[in-house]
Amino acid sequence: xxxxxxxxxxxxxxxxxxxxxxxxxxxxxxxxxxxxxxxxxxxxxxxxxxxxxxxxxxxxxxxxxxxxxxxxxxxxxxxxxxxxxxxxxxxxxxxxxxxxxxxxxxxxxxxxxxxxxxxxxxxxxxxxxxxxxxxxxxxxxxxxxxxxxxxxxxxxxxxxxxxxxxxxxxxxxxxxxxxxxxxxxxxxxxxxxxxxxxxxxxxxxxxxxxxxxxxxxxxxxxxxxxxxxxxxxxxxxxxxxxxxxxxxxxxxxxxxxxxxxxxxxxxxxxxxxxxxxxxxxxxxxxxxxxxxxxxxxxxxxxxxxxxxxxxxxxxxxxxxxxxxxxxxxxxxxxxxxxxxxxxxxxxxxxxxxxxxxxxxxxxxxxxxxxxxxxxxxxxxxxxxxxxxxxxxxxxxxxxxxxxxxxxxxxxxxxxxxxxxxxxxxxxxxxxxxxxxxxxxxxxxxxxxxxxxxxxxxxxxxxxxxxxxxxxxxxxxxxxxxxxxxxxxxxxxxxxxxxxxxxxxxxxxxxxxxxxxxxxx
Numbered sequence: 001x002x003x004x005x006x007x008x009x010x011x012x013x014x015x016x017x018x019x020x021x022x023x024x025x026x027x028x029x030x031x032x033x034x035x036x037x038x039x040x041x042x043x044x045x046x047x048x049x050x051x052x053x054x055x056x057x058x059x060x061x062x063x064x065x066x067x068x069x070x071x072x073x074x075x076x077x078x079x080x081x082x083x084x085x086x087x088x089x090x091x092x093x094x095x096x097x098x099x100x101x102x103x104x105x106x107x108x109x110x111x112x113x114x115x116x117x118x119x120x121x122x123x124x125x126x127x128x129x130x131x132x133x134x135x136x137x138x139x140x141x142x143x144x145x146x147x148x149x150x151x152x153x154x155x156x157x158x159x160x161x162x163x164x165x166x167x168x169x170x171x172x173x174x175x176x177x178x179x180x181x182x183x184x185x186x187x188x189x190x191x192x193x194x195x196x197x198x199x200x201x202x203x204x205x206x207x208x209x210x211x212x213x214x215x216x217x218x219x220x221x222x223x224x225x226x227x228x229x230x231x232x233x234x235x236x237x238x239x240x241x242x243x244x245x246x247x248x249x250x251x252x253x254x255x256x257x258x259x260x261x262x263x264x265x266x267x268x269x270x271x272x273x274x275x276x277x278x279x280x281x282x283x284x285x286x287x288x289x290x291x292x293x294x295x296x297x298x299x300x301x302x303x304x305x306x307x308x309x310x311x312x313x314x315x316x317x318x319x320x321x322x323x324x325x326x327x328x329x330x331x332x333x334x335x336x337x338x339x340x341x342x343x344x345x346x347x348x349x350x351x352x353x354x355x356x357x358x359x360x361x362x363x364x365x366x367x368x369x370x371x372x373x374x375x376x377x378x379x380x381x382x383x384x385x386x387x388x389x390x391x392x393x394x395x396x397x398x399x400x401x402x403x404x405x406x407x408x409x410x411x412x413x414x415x416x417x418x419x420x421x422x423x424x425x426x427x428x429x430x431x432x433x434x435x436x437x438x439x440x441x442x443x444x445x446x447x448x449x450x451x452x453x454x455x456x457x458x459x460x461x462x463x464x465x466x467x468x469x470x471x472x473x474x475x476x477x478x479x480x481x482x483x484x485x486x487x488x489x490x491x492x493x494x495x496x497x498x499x500x501x502x503x504x505x506x507x508x509x510x511x512x513x514x515x516x517x518x519x520x
Contacts (some may be wrong), residue, residue, distance in 0.1 A: 050182075050192035050219075051120035057178055058123075060349035062112060065170035066105040073162040074100060095451025107143070108167065111136045124182050124192070125218050125362040127500045129150050130172060137168045184215040194287070197253050199226045200264030202237065208264045208291045209240060223257045248279065253286055260287040271402060318466055318495050336435035343429060348382055350426060357417040360386045363430060368447035371466045375450050379430035382412075383418025425513050431469045443502040445490035462490045465497065475508040 015502065056396055090329070115136040122128040141164045186193045195214070198205040205225045227245040253261060261281070263274060274290070280290050292313060302315055346406040351362045364382040367375050391413050414422065421427040434440035440447065447467035473481055473489040494502070
């Protein structure tokens with residue numbers, strides 16, 4: 001039996017300073033010798049079990065989705081052929097029911113499983129889960145086509161396309177619904193979340209704490225901090241969770257009821273310590289994650305390249321050119337042109353409402369800074385009285401924003417109809433004209449006024465991409481966010497842009513607009 005230095009926890013909270021206790025000695029269990037345990041003979045199972053019922057629910061939803069797709073395709077085939085029996089794959093009814101309602105759904109589940117779409121690392125957050133679903137669906141279509149060719153089976157290409165497309169749509173919708181339920185459970189009840197112990201220096205641990213608590217939907221709840229640099233580093237500092245030092249980490253995890261250890265920053269660089277900790281956690285059901293000092297960099301830009309047993313993190317440059325960027329620009333122009341034609345009656349009604357509310361121009365045009373620092377005139381529906389700019393000077397002391405923008409929740413310069421336009425974000429619709437002209441994009445950082453500074457330092461990096469009608473900070477809180485947080489989100493978008501990310505932001509924008517959160 002070995003001994004290690006033990007000190008009782010520092011009691012800390014947001015409402016009071018930390019308190020320090022005296023040293024005491026406590027015997028600790030011997031560390032693991034690094035010999036892997038038998039996976040079949042583990043004494044304890046994984047502590048966090050939310051993924052088991054969640055995965056079962058996903059399997060059930062996926063199965064029902066494929067069955068529904070087969071039913072839709074067979075119904076359409078019957079209607080097209082005018083027959084009493086469906087012949088989706090084969091002329092025989094019995095064979096049809098076997099392949100359409102048994103073989104195909106089970107095969108789809110197997111391919112989804114082998115593609116990792118039930119891997120709990122990808123469930124509940126990010127786009128990787130949906131990418132794997134689409135990849136599995138492409139595999140299924142290829143397998144069915146190859147099987148039909150090998151057996152010389154006469155398949156209806158339209159019916160196969162109907163089954164494939166319907167199944168993908170239904171599976172994705174089911175997973176989106178399941179994810180929303182999981183996020184609600186994590187936000188309001190704490191179920192389906194991981195309780196984390198952060199290990200590292202106090203600044204590194206607090207940085208990771210801030211990062212993981214920005215999104216409650218991620219399901220990561222820090223419950224304790226274990227310091228690697230002793231108690232002196234925490235003197236006089238208030239902490240959001242209890243702080244410990246000089247403790248056996250595994251014993252601390254058991255004490256606070258955690259299921260995850262997050263090794264932060266420089267603590268992960270200590271030779272051999274991280275490996276020994278991983279050995280010690282084998283068979284305990286506790287996850288080990290490493291939070292390196294690379295903040296606000298998304299996974300697609302980070303790759304691990306092992307060199308002689310040393311895992312090196314390779315960080316790629318942001319992709320701000322190339323085919324993906326060309327596709328984004330073409331999609332922006334096409335969507336803006338089609339959108340303006342589609343909503344032209346709505347634009348006319350809004351214009352009439354503005355003229356009836358306050359005589360004057362329908363549109364408000366202001367000089368903004370765009371891509372590479374070029375200025376342009378942004379189009380917006382006018383929501384304020386005509387003397388709004390003259391009255392702004394008298395309201396400067398009431399500004400509720402801490403950055404370059406002027407924001408007031410109850411701005412007296414906004415007329416009643418304009419307030420409704422702002423709450424529903426309808427005042428932004430004319431910016432589709434800027435998108436059509438190539439001055440803006442559908443998704444990107446918000447364009448800032450040209451007279452609010454020189455945009456030096458980190459803020460200037462926002463100008464590497466076209467400003468957008470919507471963006472990451474709009475779907476993350478809009479005007480309720482601080483200036484620093486808005487800039488951080490815009491820079492994160494610039495550094496981690498992708499077409500998939502744009503689509504996810506557009507999807508989230510719909511719900512943000514409906515909730516009217518942070519719109520004023």
